[in-house]
Amino acid sequence: MRQAALKVEYAKPLGRAELEGLDDNALVTSYLGGASRAFDLLVERYQTRLLNFVYRTVGDRERAEDLVQEAFVRVHRHLGRFDRSKKFSTWIYTIASNLAKNELRNRARNPLVYFQTMTSGWEDEDRPLEFEDANARPDDAFDRKHLRELVDAAVRRLPAHHRQVFVLRELDGRSYEEIAEITHCNLGTVKSRLNRARSAFADIVRPAVI
């Protein structure tokens, strides 16, 4: 009988403000439950962090953006399989880390392609404009820029497997356990690599900081 049929009300979809208050795993649950904005928020939370991590790992800005996009696409594709008892951040960093490692491996196999990619954007006109603080003294600005380039170069000069651990710890603030999970290493290896990376980095930037 139609009179006997009771309508079952479903929960209203969450608004943006409510979604923003959720943690990552709850956002994943919301997205799987139909809240399409939840994935946008995940992108918003991780795009800059992932971009910096990948950029410091591969050293090429444009390529880093492509890899971060690829990481989000993979996350999106496999979101249904994500084990929500684990940390979302570790999962997405693992995906991005694997992509960055593959990129470095491909470059090692085919260095010519990478050289062509690098030299294609070498024109000065293509570089974004940088505005310095007008109140700062010119030599301060020069020193700061010089130090920035030196530090940037020092990070790039680290061996890839050391660099990854170094970036995750020093620039991203990941815990040792998370780094071990992301890089598929044990805790001892993470500590050892971090020690070596710090020591090597200190040696490279030593003339500028001491």
Added chain:
Amino acid sequence: MGGGGYRGSMPCRPLLSCRQFRRLHAEFVDGLLCDEQSLAMRAHGDSCPACSALDVRVRRSLLALQVLPVIEPSADFRARLHERLTGDGVVFRAPRPGVRWGVAAVMTAASVAFLLLAGASGVARPGAPGLATTPMLVATFVTTRGWLPERMPASMPASMPASMPAPVFSTTGSRVPPRDDLAPRAPVAPTAHAESLAELPRFEALPVRTAWRVPGRRGPSALSSSPTRLQLASYLAQ
């Protein structure tokens, strides 16, 4: 400070060698050692100029990392990502709130059961050769959800009328041949037949959010997504 914190990878010892100092140095810099270990590290640093210099050098160099700018994604990053997600065929189809596959499965099973029961009680004739043993699948068209059966037989007409009832297929996907006893008893003009078909209740059109009262129960357990035979029969009779 009770020394109950993270103890690192080495047991606490009052005196450390240079090798042990360097091995524990990462955790020392990050403040992850227990009190005893930290004291032992400091004591070693006070007594060993080389290790002390290493400690100072590393800590200063890490401060220099602060000059590195934070890289922001380009302006069109989100737009490009959105384009890739939607245009690349990799869109994760998040289930809509109204879609419950469990309910869909129950409703499909209920419709199958009803058809089988109806066929066994009122329509099937005991003497019909072969057909009673033919396993049948009922392809229900859940058109309200945009779902269609993946395996569509080649003999299916390309354009089916919207009110076409669910056709019956065998397990091999071929259409079950028409039975004499299922044929209409009186000849019906095609248009009239189509109209009468249109009036038939469609199983796929059953409201998926409908709950049915279970006789003899109260409270939340009295609601069920699968109707009893009587409820289904009276629903279809309307």
